[in-house]
Amino acid sequence: MRRQLLAIVAFLAAMALVPHLVGSEFWRNWVMMALFYALLGQAWNILGGYGGQFSFGHAAFFGTGAYCSAILHVHYGVNPWIALPAAGMAAGLVGAFIGFLSFRYGLRGSYFALVTLAFAEVLRILANTVPITGKGVGLLIPLDPGAANMQFADRTGYFYLILAFVGLALLLTLWLEHSRFGARLVAVRENEDAARALGVDVFRTKLAAITLSGALAGLGGSYYAQLFLYLDPGIAYGPAISVEALLVPIVGGMGTLFGPLLGSFALHGVSELAKLAFGEAAGLDLALYGVLLVLMVMFMPNGLFGMGRTTLARLLGGGRDA
Amino acid sequence: MVEFQILLPAILNGLTTGAVYALIALGLTLIYGVLHIINFAHGSLLMLAMYAVFFLHAGLGIDPYLALPVVVPGFFALGYLLQRGVIARASHGRDENILLVTLGVSIVIENLARYFWRSDTRTIETPYSFETVDLGVAFIAVPKVVAFAGALLVTLALWWVMSRTDLGRAIRALAKERQGARLVGIDVDHIFAMSFGIGTACVAAAACLLLPSFYVSPGVGHTFVLIAFTVVVLGGMGSFAGALIGGLIIGVTESLCGLYLGESLGQIGIFLIFIAILLFRPTGLLGHRA
Amino acid sequence: MLEVEGVSKSFGGLRAVADVTMRVEEGSITALIGPNGAGKTTLFATISGFLRPDAGRVRFLGRDIAGLPPERICRLGLARTFQIVQPFAGLSVRENIAVGAHLHRPGRAQALAHAELIGRQIGMGRMLDQPAGALTIAGRKRLELARALATDPKLLLLDEVMAGLNPTEIEEIVTVVRRIRLAGVTILLIEHVMQAVVSLAETTWVLSDGVLIARGSPAEIAADPKVVEAYLGRGAAARLAGREGGAARA
Numbered sequence: 070m071r072r073q074l075l076a077i078v079a080f081l082a083a084m085a086l087v088p089h090l091v092g093s094e095f096w097r098n099w100v101m102m103a104l105f106y107a108l109l110g111q112a113w114n115i116l117g118g119y120g121g122q123f124s125f126g127h128a129a130f131f132g133t134g135a136y137c138s139a140i141l142h143v144h145y146g147v148n149p150w151i152a153l154p155a156a157g158m159a160a161g162l163v164g165a166f167i168g169f170l171s172f173r174y175g176l177r178g179s180y181f182a183l184v185t186l187a188f189a190e191v192l193r194i195l196a197n198t199v200p201i202t203g204k205g206v207g208l209l210i211p212l213d214p215g216a217a218n219m220q221f222a223d224r225t226g227y228f229y230l231i232l233a234f235v236g237l238a239l240l241l242t243l244w245l246e247h248s249r250f251g252a253r254l255v256a257v258r259e260n261e262d263a264a265r266a267l268g269v270d271v272f273r274t275k276l277a278a279i280t281l282s283g284a285l286a287g288l289g290g291s292y293y294a295q296l297f298l299y300l301d302p303g304i305a306y307g308p309a310i311s312v313e314a315l316l317v318p319i320v321g322g323m324g325t326l327f328g329p330l331l332g333s334f335a336l337h338g339v340s341e342l343a344k345l346a347f348g349e350a351a352g353l354d355l356a357l358y359g360v361l362l363v364l365m366v367m368f369m370p371n372g373l374f375g376m377g378r379t380t381l382a383r384l385l386g387g388g389r390d391a
Numbered sequence: 392m393v394e395f396q397i398l399l400p401a402i403l404n405g406l407t408t409g410a411v412y413a414l415i416a417l418g419l420t421l422i423y424g425v426l427h428i429i430n431f432a433h434g435s436l437l438m439l440a441m442y443a444v445f446f447l448h449a450g451l452g453i454d455p456y457l458a459l460p461v462v463v464p465g466f467f468a469l470g471y472l473l474q475r476g477v478i479a480r481a482s483h484g485r486d487e488n489i490l491l492v493t494l495g496v497s498i499v500i501e502n503l504a505r506y507f508w509r510s511d512t513r514t515i516e517t518p519y520s521f522e523t524v525d526l527g528v529a530f531i532a533v534p535k536v537v538a539f540a541g542a543l544l545v546t547l548a549l550w551w552v553m554s555r556t557d558l559g560r561a562i563r564a565l566a567k568e569r570q571g572a573r574l575v576g577i578d579v580d581h582i583f584a585m586s587f588g589i590g591t592a593c594v595a596a597a598a599c600l601l602l603p604s605f606y607v608s609p610g611v612g613h614t615f616v617l618i619a620f621t622v623v624v625l626g627g628m629g630s631f632a633g634a635l636i637g638g639l640i641i642g643v644t645e646s647l648c649g650l651y652l653g654e655s656l657g658q659i660g661i662f663l664i665f666i667a668i669l670l671f672r673p674t675g676l677l678g679h680r681a
Numbered sequence: 682m683l684e685v686e687g688v689s690k691s692f693g694g695l696r697a698v699a700d701v702t703m704r705v706e707e708g709s710i711t712a713l714i715g716p717n718g719a720g721k722t723t724l725f726a727t728i729s730g731f732l733r734p735d736a737g738r739v740r741f742l743g744r745d746i747a748g749l750p751p752e753r754i755c756r757l758g759l760a761r762t763f764q765i766v767q768p769f770a771g772l773s774v775r776e777n778i779a780v781g782a783h784l785h786r787p788g789r790a791q792a793l794a795h796a797e798l799i800g801r802q803i804g805m806g807r808m809l810d811q812p813a814g815a816l817t818i819a820g821r822k823r824l825e826l827a828r829a830l831a832t833d834p835k836l837l838l839l840d841e842v843m844a845g846l847n848p849t850e851i852e853e854i855v856t857v858v859r860r861i862r863l864a865g866v867t868i869l870l871i872e873h874v875m876q877a878v879v880s881l882a883e884t885t886w887v888l889s890d891g892v893l894i895a896r897g898s899p900a901e902i903a904a905d906p907k908v909v910e911a912y913l914g915r916g917a918a919a920r921l922a923g924r925e926g927g928a929a930r931a
């Protein structure tokens with residue numbers, strides 16, 4: 070625990086230097102977006118990695134967070150800093166709702182994945198239809214730079230904001246790894262019947278996990294809205310976000326503290342390389358992700374982090390096979 | 392009181408679309424019934440087949456319906472190889488892995504399509520694209536009538552294969568009892584791949600029937616895949632008759648929802664049905680969970 | 682401590698447990714034996730909340746627990762093990778046991794410490810850091826026992842924790858079980874290993890085809906012709922009596 074905490078602090082400190090040390094605007098942005106996708110992956114990781122419940126519809130939470138803060142801000146004049154926790158809560162509530170229904174009726178595996186996908190789709194269609202979201206045209210957040218408005222003209226503010234979120238997610242995950250709730254969540258992932266026999270309330274454990282996971286993804290949505298100042302149903306609730314959210318931890322290492330971070334940087338590195346090789350081409354980076362996903366599952370089911378850990382353990386002669 | 396003149400055409404249109412849904416769902420349900428996997432790549436394979444039909448028409452001037460004998464065997468082979476070469480290898484015997492691999496395959500296909508063919512929506516024009524048939528109570532577009540009849544024919548053919556041929560018997564044996572099938576000398580890997588191939592061939596047939604009246608774009612699979620899942624779940628996972636009836640019901644539901652709620656909101660009806668069935672009537676699901 | 686009254690459970694047409702009435706006295710070790718498929722595991726599942734009885738009542742510490750979910754029953758102090766072992770395969774032995782220990786210990790450190798303690802008591806001291814998936818069958822059986830014990834149960838239901846073990850391992854588990862009882866835990870165990878039943882149990886119940894057919898001390902049970910017939914088939918008791926003038930089951 071001490072070592073993990075130190076690693077987190079070291080990582081955050083190193084990242085905090087990026088805006089000062091990295092001269093290129095492009096690379097600062099690149100790191101920022103990698104952090105953003107890491108956050109989504111961390112959110113997914115709580116439910117999917119630690120809890121073993123694979124959601125294919127994390128866009129439902131992301132989009133809800135994004136729309137919630139944008140709508141509160143645009144239509145009701147609520148300050149984005151205040152809308153932010155509201156967005157997290159709204160996304161958490163959507164998580165609780167979907168979780169309540171799915172877990173109450175015992176959906177698992179593929180069926181849970183399908184239901185989350187369908188919920189995201191329902192929300193996308195709703196966002197396309199109701200006037201408050203601006204329908205298909207989208208929702209424009211008026212430009213009004215200023216830290217008080219969570220809009221940062223020089224973008225450094227955006228960098229630190231996402232870094233803070235990632236730090237929050239890291240600490241949350243660290244707590245998870247060393248708490249009763251986390252132990253129970255992992256037990257549920259490994260074997261539900263055994264967990265129940267040991268007094269674990271499986272339903273409540275999963276429900277708490279999806280709520281937490283949803284809330285975290287909702288914060289990501291709120292951040293996205295403030296960063297790009299524009300939302301439409303396809304961005305908010307489309308499948309791209311859901312896919313990124315699950316790819317990042319799977320590539321990096323599901324159910325590990327640093328897996329999503331590693332996955333996000335690796336994936337975005339790969340996509341950058343792809344752009345270098347093939348030029349800026351819509352679709353190619355995602356296609357590459359798909360290939361990576363298949364290869365990861367085929368050859369590295371424990372993700373990069375798991376791989377690294379086993380190799381390291383073997384090198385150090387720890388002799389502990391995972 | 393609703394007017395018959397609007398309602399009846401809507402129902403008939405729904406039935407014709409529903410037959411195609413049924414055909415797509417049939418492939419999905421076959422794959423599920425035999426391999427016990429949910430094939431997330433089903434929609435993108437459909438999209439790929441639609442592009443194949445499109446380019447055969449645009450490039451070589453082959454009529455979509457005449458493309459059937461080319462596209463269907465081609466996609467059968469593709470499905471066969473996909474199962475044998477990729478999905479079976481990556482699964483390591485775990486359900487979650489298969490889920491992710493089929494998702495990965497769908498991402499690859501879809502985004503390659505986006506890369507090569509851009510996101511534009513494409514349609515083809517045939518001499519009969521805008522012809523209609525007078526059914527006495529309503530006018531229905533010719534391609535839709537053909538799609539309806541074609542889908543039923545393919546379903547019938549599939550039923551024949553499943554019940555009358557050695558292949559069908561082997562598939563059914565495998566669906567029921569994996570271990571037993573292995574013991575009586577059925578080549579399990581081969582039959583698995585055959586089932587996946589047939590499931591993919593269904594989608595190719597659907598593509599040929601769809602294209603004269605529908606558009607193709609890289610994202611078109613999405614529109615169909617969730618609907619196909621709904622049909623399969625509605626009819627009961629693994630059930631052929633269920634897929635057929637489910638497809639027709641969903642087709643009509645969609646058409647009626649569209650009529651009363653408008654195009655975009657109409658789709659919600661389907662997803663709500665889908666969620667509701669998964670939650671409240673998981674009859675087809677219980678076998679899988681054991 | 683535990684009273685089962687008229688409990689029945691059917692699967693389709695099969696009556697796996699039929700109108701069973703039995704009791705377990707506080708502080709005792711009670712055995713439940715019977716031929717394969719007699720319904721013993723089903724009865725355990727019904728008591729522990731994994732199956733809902735079709736009829737009858739289950740009273741634990743004076744409370745009707747039939748129909749409560751397993752996690753609630755466990756919290757009341759009734760823990761079970763699984764005949765078909767159910768380890769958390771990806772976790773270490775220590776982490777496995779800690780899941781049980783967490784029931785009454787919210788803190789991670791206390792739970793891990795308690796897990797270690799229990800692990801040592803059960804003789805798994807050297808395996809604590811091994812992944813549970815890598816354990817031998819004997820190790821897994823012990824782990825089942827350790828996890829259940831870590832929940833601080835008042836009544837422990839053990840489903841064939843000695844099946845598949847060699848005589849030395851059985852001897853060790855028998856000692857462990859005896860020690861658990863001395864610590865104040867009541868025990869109800871399903872066992873095919875008669876030597877263990879004889880050395881441990883004060884009272885033995887015999888289940889056959891879902892019906893309780895006998896009850897008594899292990900010695901009385903072994904002499905009961907109904908029991909011998911249940912195990913060896915119709916007329917066996919008479920045949921054995923004719924040949925040896927007494928009967929016991931290996």
Ligand SMILES: Nc1ncnc2c1ncn2[C@@H]1O[C@H](COP(=O)(O)OP(=O)(O)OP(=O)(O)O)[C@@H](O)[C@H]1O
Pocket residue numbers: 692695697715716717718719720721722723724764
């Ligand atoms: N979930 C189930 N569905 C259907 N039948 C079941 C189920 N569980 C048990 N059975 C049947 O109920 C009967 C009793 O099974 P049970 O496992 O309780 O026997 P047992 O006494 O524990 O046997 P063993 O000594 O082999 O463990 C058997 O005929 C079994 O096939």
Ligand SMILES: [Mg+2]
Pocket residue numbers: 721722723764
């Ligand atoms: Mg048993």
